[in-house]
Amino acid sequence: MGLRIAAARLRFLAVFAAVFAIIGSWDVISTYSSRLMRRSAPESGVSSDTEYFCPMDPGVVGDWPSKCPVCNMTLVLRKRGEAAALPEGVMARMQLTPYRLWLGGVATAPVDYEALSRSVELPGVATGPGRIEAVAFPRELEGITPGQAAEVSPAGDRTGRARPARVGEVPPPDADRASAVRLPLDLESAAEGFQPGDHVAVRLRRPVEEIEPFRSQPSRPPDLAAGEPRRLYACMTHPDVVKAEPGTCPKDRTELMGRPLRDNQRVRWWCPMHPEVTSERAGSKCDACGGMVLVPRLVSYRLPGTVLAIPASAVIDDGAQALVYVESGPGMFDARAVALGPRCGSAFPVVSGLQPGDRVVAQGAFLVDAETRLNPSLAASYFGAGDRGGGEKLAPAPAPGPAWLEALSSADRPRALGQKTCPVTGKPLGSMGTPGRLEVRGEVVFICCDGCSSAIQADPEKYLAKIPRAGTKP
Missing domain, CATH: 2.40.30.170 (Efflux pump adaptor protein, beta barrel domain)
Incomplete structure (x- = not known):
């Protein structure tokens, strides 16, 4: 009987000792447990040589595969530091979420003609x-x-x-x-x-x-043609929504507000995908992107006594050049170098670099500039855009091939490099991820995305004519 009682007491003490031992060494146990239980990283995970970016919002860059917080598009893999080609005159491009725009108080103002002295x-x-x-x-x-x-x-x-x-x-x-x-x-x-x-x-x-x-500079707007709109309808909440006829805003379904044109304003039609495509007639279409109907926009002309002007708060002057950030899309801003005249109070006259109707960051420009400088993939083009003088110039290292080339066969790589751009949208191949491959009338054609295949199939002669050396056989 005494032995049983002693054994029970010993077991009770042993359980207590084991519990205290587990509690005391819990950190060590949890560390070993996490090492044994964690999953192995996927082969397509993080690499020091690659990064993920959003083709629609180039400012969104990350180390992990995920979705863009701005447009919810799946991020595309590319070699680290390999930035997409920017339009001529654009030094850098930054995308900010609506929350960050609100948090920083970023506001834009239109570039227009003013009487400055x-x-x-x-x-x-x-x-x-x-x-x-x-x-x-x-x-x-x-x-x-x-x-x-x-x-x-x-x-x-x-x-x-x-x-x-x-x-x-x-x-x-x-x-x-x-x-x-x-x-x-x-x-x-x-x-x-x-x-x-x-x-x-x-x-x-x-x-x-x-x-x-x-x-x-010329100072006379063109005469109003017969049937040309005298009023323009715009959304008070979304200034980018402009129509030549009454209607509702497609973004928030509010009624568009009409306003008469000023003496120096005219309505012109343009393609948002190809800004160089413009027309003076309603209903015109853009041949560069498969027949997209041109949208109206307001164009201002110079009148006697006025010059193109921007707010002084929009100018970032680093001592070597003057920069402004132009809104190129919802939350997207392009850094452009501008030539300015003498300051006139709270405004600068513009010599070159901007057009009437451009919207520049007039409030919070320093925040956008700081975000651009801190982004590694953008800062390289930002700081390296001009020679600041001093120091020996080093020979540039040979540029590595684009990351999307690795997904193509060895026979297709020289053909894609020779084609360079998509015949439908005109965008560089690889800007939307791995290019698509089509065989049209016995010829190999590369497109930026799958959405362009229907346009080529509908009118192959039109787009085959845009491809350099289109006679390449598969």
């Missing part, structure tokens, strides 16, 4: 009753004409009332245009004049349109 302040001295002489360099007097209005105030006194004046005869510049000249001015009221020898500040407003190269 630059304020020029010159030092001067009173030479007699109602007479002022200002000192200026020839470049400061560009666009200044005799009789132009000016303001004269005591030097250093910004609180006093400015006296109105008129510009006298503008002196011609010297041959070297480097020497200062004297500009005479006449006060409109000699009774409010200054004593001879008083130092004054002269302020002139110079219209930007009178400065080159803006003075040489």
Whole structure:
């Protein structure tokens, strides 16, 4: 009896000891258990040489196979750092989700024509009753004409009332245009004049349109043709939805708001897939993408007294060049280098790089620029777009072949490289994943996606003519 009681007590103590031992070494046990129970990684998993990206939203890049959070499209495998070809003039492209746009307060503004003038302040001295002489360099007097209005105030006194004046005869510049000249001015009221020898500040407003190269730009919109729309209908929530006739927005089913065109606005039709395809007639179709009907958009023309302008908050100036981010799609922004004129208050006149109707990031441009710089696949093209000088230039390494070539046979690879683009959409082969292969009338044709096969089968002669050396036999 005593032995049984002792054995029971020992078993009880052994169970307690085992429980405490398991609790004390639980971390070690769980580590070994996870090693034994975890699944082996798939062969198509992560590699240090590859990455996954979304062809529709190039800013979405990841290390794991998944779906795009913007368009829910399956990400495509490519070699790390192998960025898709961007349109000419675009340095980088960034895609942001709607939540990040809202979080960063990103807002866009249209590029349009405005009446801008630059304020020029010159030092001067009173030479007699109602007479002022200002000192200026020839470049400061560009666009200044005799009789132009000016303001004269005591030097250093910004609180006093400015006296109105008129510009006298503008002196011609010297041959070297480097020497200062004297500009005479006449006060409109000699009774409010200054004593001879008083130092004054002269302020002139110079219209930007009178400065080159803006003075040489055309400033007359085309005449309205018979039957051309005088009104345009747009969605208040989605500015990209524009129609020439009344209707509803396909995105939120709200009624489109009509507005009359301004004197410098006209309606033109274009293809969103191929922006270079435009027309002045409604119902026109794009031959480059299989007969897609062109959509209307608003085009602005320059009127006398105006120049193309953008908000100063939209410009990112890194010291070597000026950049703006243009909205090319929902949440998608393209970095473009622009040439600007002198700053005029809160705006810059645009010399080149933008077109009327473009929408630039006017609020939150610094956020979009920072996201672009931090993205490794985009930063390479961003920082390497121009030679900043200094240092020895290294010979470029030979570019590796595209990742999608590995999925093709050795016989098809040279044919795909020779074709380069899809004959239906014009996009580079591989931009939508592994190209599709068709045999049309005994010829090998590569397309960017399966959706293009029906267009080629419907009109093979049209698209075979677009393929370089289309006589290649399979």
